[in-house]
Amino acid sequence: MQTLFVQLVSLGGVAALIAVLVNALKLTGAIKDGDSQTWAAALNLLALVGLFIVNIYAPNRILEIDQSLGLLATYVLPVVGFVTMLLSSKFVHENILRGVAIIGTQFPAALVSKKK
Numbered sequence: 001m002q003t004l005f006v007q008l009v010s011l012g013g014v015a016a017l018i019a020v021l022v023n024a025l026k027l028t029g030a031i032k033d034g035d036s037q038t039w040a041a042a043l044n045l046l047a048l049v050g051l052f053i054v055n056i057y058a059p060n061r062i063l064e065i066d067q068s069l070g071l072l073a074t075y076v077l078p079v080v081g082f083v084t085m086l087l088s089s090k091f092v093h094e095n096i097l098r099g100v101a102i103i104g105t106q107f108p109a110a111l112v113s114k115k116k
Contacts, residue, residue, distance in 0.1 A: 011047075011062075013070025018043045020073045024080045027087070 022040050025031040
């Protein structure tokens, strides 16, 4: 049993995927900022249970599964970052820069078409 805990700690792909999932859920509003550690702990516990199950049925595939999850995390993380950038840009424009001379100027399509 102690070796299973050591294996779980050494699985970087699982940890990376859990971090990406928690950040994605925070981005969508499903997780509040103060609850992220609770969610991470719950997902790590779920990963430990999954490790127990995999160790029973396919003990030789643990590292292969970890590498696959790590690869998945490397593809999902940039997507989460891109969505965060899009939402941040919109928020800054609408709530901070709107009305600021030159920087916060917007040209609605209706006004542009009337000038022609």
